[in-house]
Amino acid sequence: MTHLHITAWVLALILLFVSHAFYKKGNKAGKILHMILRLDYLLILYSGGDLFAESLAVNSPIFEVIIKGVAGVWVIAAMEMILVKTSKSKPAKNFWIQLVIALVIALVLGFGRLPLSV
Numbered sequence: 001m002t003h004l005h006i007t008a009w010v011l012a013l014i015l016l017f018v019s020h021a022f023y024k025k026g027n028k029a030g031k032i033l034h035m036i037l038r039l040d041y042l043l044i045l046y047s048g049g050d051l052f053a054e055s056l057a058v059n060s061p062i063f064e065v066i067i068k069g070v071a072g073v074w075v076i077a078a079m080e081m082i083l084v085k086t087s088k089s090k091p092a093k094n095f096w097i098q099l100v101i102a103l104v105i106a107l108v109l110g111f112g113r114l115p116l117s118v
């Protein structure tokens, strides 16, 4: 399940950058990639939820697992807000900053602290 989780969020980051670039150019492909990204959120949430259940079974530090999950949901929220703002030609800097903060928390806890691995 970790493989699916990592694949899903790496794909999400790629779709975010490409969709953002297309939106900036006013190209319709931005909207399509944004829709695909939204489906990918479901994969991230599904695999994250499954890892959460797995974490309970192996006695992971529950507080950190919960913060990891919250940071993950925050990453998704920031990506969505970046694209919604960009699609309306509004500034999205605030949400880029939130994305970086949430991503760092998710990566440090996910790779650095929590025990489940590939």
Ligand code: HEM
Pocket: 002, 005, 006, 009, 012, 044, 045, 047, 048, 049, 051, 052, 053, 055, 060, 065, 068, 069, 070, 071, 072, 073, 075, 076, 103, 106, 107, 109, 110, 111, 114, 115, 116, 117, 118
């Ligand atoms: C795009 C956002 C996300 C990123 C970048 C991310 C990143 C990561 C990383 C790097 C790992 C560690 C994988 C490994 O050790 O091999 C991980 C594991 C995990 N993620 Fe996420 N994740 C995200 C979203 C979510 C969401 C939304 C949830 C909850 C619904 C979640 C829950 C978990 C759990 C429970 C684990 C297992 C932790 C453990 O090792 O005990 N993640 N994630």
